[in-house]
Amino acid sequence: MIKRLIRTTLLLSVATTIAFAAQAVRFNVVDGNAEEHYNNLINKKIESVGYVLSDPHERINDAYKKKYGTKTLDDGKPNDGYDPAWKETLDNLGFFSIANDVALREILITNPEIGGFSPFNLHTYKKKNENKTYVGHLVPEVMLDIVGIKDEAVRTKFIAMFPALDDLVQKEIGGKVQITEYTALPKKTMMNFEITFDRPKDLGDYIDEFQEEFEAAFEEKKYIIAGYKNFKESYSDLELEFGKYDAYFVYSLCHFTYSYNIFNKGRPDAGALAPCSMYMYIEKGSNKLIIGMPTLANWTAVLNMKDEVMNKSADNLDKEIIKIMIGLGAKEI
Template sequence: MKKILVTVLFLTVAVNGLFAEAKHSTIVYTMKGNVEAAYNTMMDKPIKALGYRLPDPRKGVNDVYKKQYGSTTLDVLSFMTIVNDKSIKPLLEIDPKLAGFNPFNLVIYKHQNKDETVISHLTASAVIEMLGITNAKVIAEYTKMMTNLDSLVSKTFPKATVTYGLYEGAMTDTMMHYEMAFDRPEDLDDFIDDIQEKVEDTFIEKGYIMAGFFNYKQGKKDLIPSYDAFWTFSLCHFPYSYTIFDNKNAMPEAAVFAPCTMYMYIKKDSNTLVMGMPRLANWDRLFKMKGQKRMDFLKKLD
């Protein structure tokens, strides 16, 4: 009897593992030929009409790779970080972790040896899981916002083949989170300027490029009243970027994660600076790094 129960239990676990529900990590649009010009047009007035900004667009990253490293396997690679700040700000009032992927990259790439172009981004569900967001309103509103974005891409490229990146199982240990207490000065602006300068200097010393900056308190501050300060840095480590996205067995599909977004905020009347960002380990979780060199580089920076 015990053997039968053990066998049944083993089969149950095996079957559940075999038929585990696959989840969408990315949405992938594949178009024949080089559609960079049409993409660039979409990233101007059409995407801005949806409420998106492009704080720090980086076109022709592959050209920079070729200039700096002497070669590239890509015809097209652009990091077009976008943020719908008017829609995001009310959601940050509920869960500030949403800034971990906002701004985010609506990446475009084309391999030299393929007559097709790919446009891709992380799905709302993958972002929500990695950030550990559980609030129903945040999930619903963010999912709706991303659905509207996908409607624009589909309308712009009606002949695109749409596929999804897949992953299984729960994602754990996906975020870095730090809190730093400070003596709150009368003039908080000077403190913020000093912190931002120190962060920039520290990352630059470690070989990073400060690829972007976005201040959520800029503009209509009443849309985000619970914070005295809230900003993000976009971080890029160029040797790491080239190692992952270009050269042999290039993985430009992983550029949906690039540049990495680090958020920092101070709650209203608080004396605590909060910092957070997604871990690089998420890249391997969703894309499975090709080659030990890529994996070693990822672990070193994480």
């Protein structure tokens, strides 16, 4: 009996140390340069399956070449951004933020944290040394896990948005489906804040002032405001009920040098997690602005990034973003 108990305990102990793989990123991988097919998909076909394109950023690789790969500027002056280690590694790199606004509405009402991936990037890239184009996105399950949504009914609704999108990509892009896996998320998957404010008669005055300060603070630290989506206005335009919130909007943030040192230096697939979505909302009648954003630590975990320099830079940005938000009067929660 004792031997049996010892054996059972050992088996349970071993079982708890095993890391079970989960899906991370789904890519369609097709031979050749599929940039034209992708542009046709994203600009002309995406709405046929309910998705709305909000912030297209095509051929980011060209901007990398200009900023980091040229020694002089157009006016002949030295380029302070020139990287002596510059190497052109990409034929194409594109971020295209999309969301299924209509299907997403009910989930945003019950689980506003899904704004951490709403919109999300339908990513495309092609390496110079490989005659293949990649088109894809994070799988919905990992999005839900990162923002912390456990309710099975909500998860089912969110996941149900994706088969139509994936079928469209398969039809328009084709190729072989490749799904990468990861074994564990970071201990801290989200950074969350709240700001308590004196609510004015016209809430728009506070929002305008805050957004101006927010954008200036991040731009001062060399971030780019890569996108902005106002869900409150979108649902008003669609004449759909969204009365739980007096405001709900999402910023897409990109630190250009950070992204260059990741995407152009060996990990263009990491663009599936970019740009970073920071959602903000004020519930009806409230005087609290609630803010959330997935940490960049998710990049290193979900993509199994082993490069110590890349991982350290992600950690540094997480710390810097928290510092910027606290400087804006936010309290980390």
